[in-house]
Amino acid sequence: MALGDSSDSDFEELVAARWDSWARLATLLAGGPQDAEDFLQSAMVAVYAKWPRVRRADRPDAYIVKVLVNTIVSARRRAAVGQAKLKVVGSAQPWTDTTDDDVDRLDLWAQVRQLPPRQRAVLVLRYYEDMTVRETADLLGCSEGTVKSQSSDALRTLGRSGVRLSSGEEREPGT
Incomplete structure (x- = not known):
């Protein structure tokens, strides 16, 4: 996908419109703002790689939220393995x-x-x-x-x- 495609502009418009909402969700899911933006950017990279298929979905925003949630849950699960929880x-x-x-x-x-x-x-x-x-x-x-x-x-x-x-x-x- 070359930069400047109409599909790129669709992606950019959706990201611009929803970024703040996704960032708040990522912050809540990640447990704080430190990792939230990294998780959100990782999710956006994954979605962008599949954007031609994602943009044809009924609800691209819902798909992106699902990718974001799965990215954070998976990362947190991996990080928790072998670590003692501190209270x-x-x-x-x-x-x-x-x-x-x-x-x-x-x-x-x-x-x-x-x-x-x-x-x-x-x-x-x-x-x-x-x-x-x-x-x-x-x-x-x-x-x-x-x-x-x-x-x-x-x-x-x-x-x-x-x-x-x-x-x-x-x-x-x-x-």
């Missing part, structure tokens, strides 16, 4: 000027970052991206039952860690 006990700097809601959000985020990659992906897609169980399952390439069990396991883990979940963060299974 962060506290912060070196005291908190100032924060409300209880801010502290709760930060505590929740710290705990979400400790979840296994697939559980984190399910929570981010279901509750941040507001996807249904079916949409999440389609994106992750798994069954709806797997999405429900991963979500349940993740929420149970968060609950055991002492994180308060408000009723607004809970959903009926299957919705």
